[in-house]
Amino acid sequence: MAGLLADGADLVCPVLGPDWRPMSYQKIGADGGKRFCPGAPTGCGFFAIGPKGCDLPLCIAEGISTSLSIYESTGFPCLAAFSAGNLEAVARMARERYPERKIIICGDNDLKTETKTGKNTGLEAAKAAAMAVNGLLAIPEAGGDWNDTHTAKGVDAVKSGIDAARPAEESTTEAAKTWPEPLPLPDGLPSVAAFVF
Numbered sequence: 001m002a003g004l005l006a007d008g009a010d011l012v013c014p015v016l017g018p019d020w021r022p023m024s025y026q027k028i029g030a031d032g033g034k035r036f037c038p039g040a041p042t043g044c045g046f047f048a049i050g051p052k053g054c055d056l057p058l059c060i061a062e063g064i065s066t067s068l069s070i071y072e073s074t075g076f077p078c079l080a081a082f083s084a085g086n087l088e089a090v091a092r093m094a095r096e097r098y099p100e101r102k103i104i105i106c107g108d109n110d111l112k113t114e115t116k117t118g119k120n121t122g123l124e125a126a127k128a129a130a131m132a133v134n135g136l137l138a139i140p141e142a143g144g145d146w147n148d149t150h151t152a153k154g155v156d157a158v159k160s161g162i163d164a165a166r167p168a169e170e171s172t173t174e175a176a177k178t179w180p181e182p183l184p185l186p187d188g189l190p191s192v193a194a195f196v197f
Helices: 064-074 084-097 111-117 121-132 146-153 155-163
Strands: 005-007 010-016 022-028 034-036 047-049 058-061 078-080 103-106 136-138
Touching: 010 047, 047 064, 058 064, 058 084, 064 078, 064 146, 064 155, 084 103, 084 121, 103 121, 121 136, 146 155
Parallel strands: 058 078, 058 103, 103 136
Antiparallel strands: 005 010, 010 022, 022 034, 047 078
């Protein structure tokens, strides 16, 4: 299977198709910039990290560094989908290949973006992917991705977070968690019958 390569200061990562053959590549620069091979397809593309053909849970994350952090922390194989928009396609491909396997979508938690725009792209895409394949969802509570958690808190924090994965419908954004509790209705409201014409 194709592995990571070095091209000067750049890291070159093959993008594998559903047949596990390279169909493109991503170059990651020393500054963190990422570029795909111009004109090559990336849809449903992934990069696999960890053992193949085992019964361990299968994790799916966005980026290479995030996937490496997950594998180092848990020992679970991980598929890097390269982007939030590709998570569901990779998850569906994995579910077709492994119909009974536990799949954990390890999404990004874009709290900074959510604060500015009201949209948490990483969480929403991860939640949709998990629901599409009856998988579990693991999101870093503090925001960012699991590589950020690894860098800030170490492998034990990542392992605890992945082990705590739960069904997608039980997950909410940080913004939703801050919504106030509903207030009780005041006494003396007219009965429902009063509004029937």
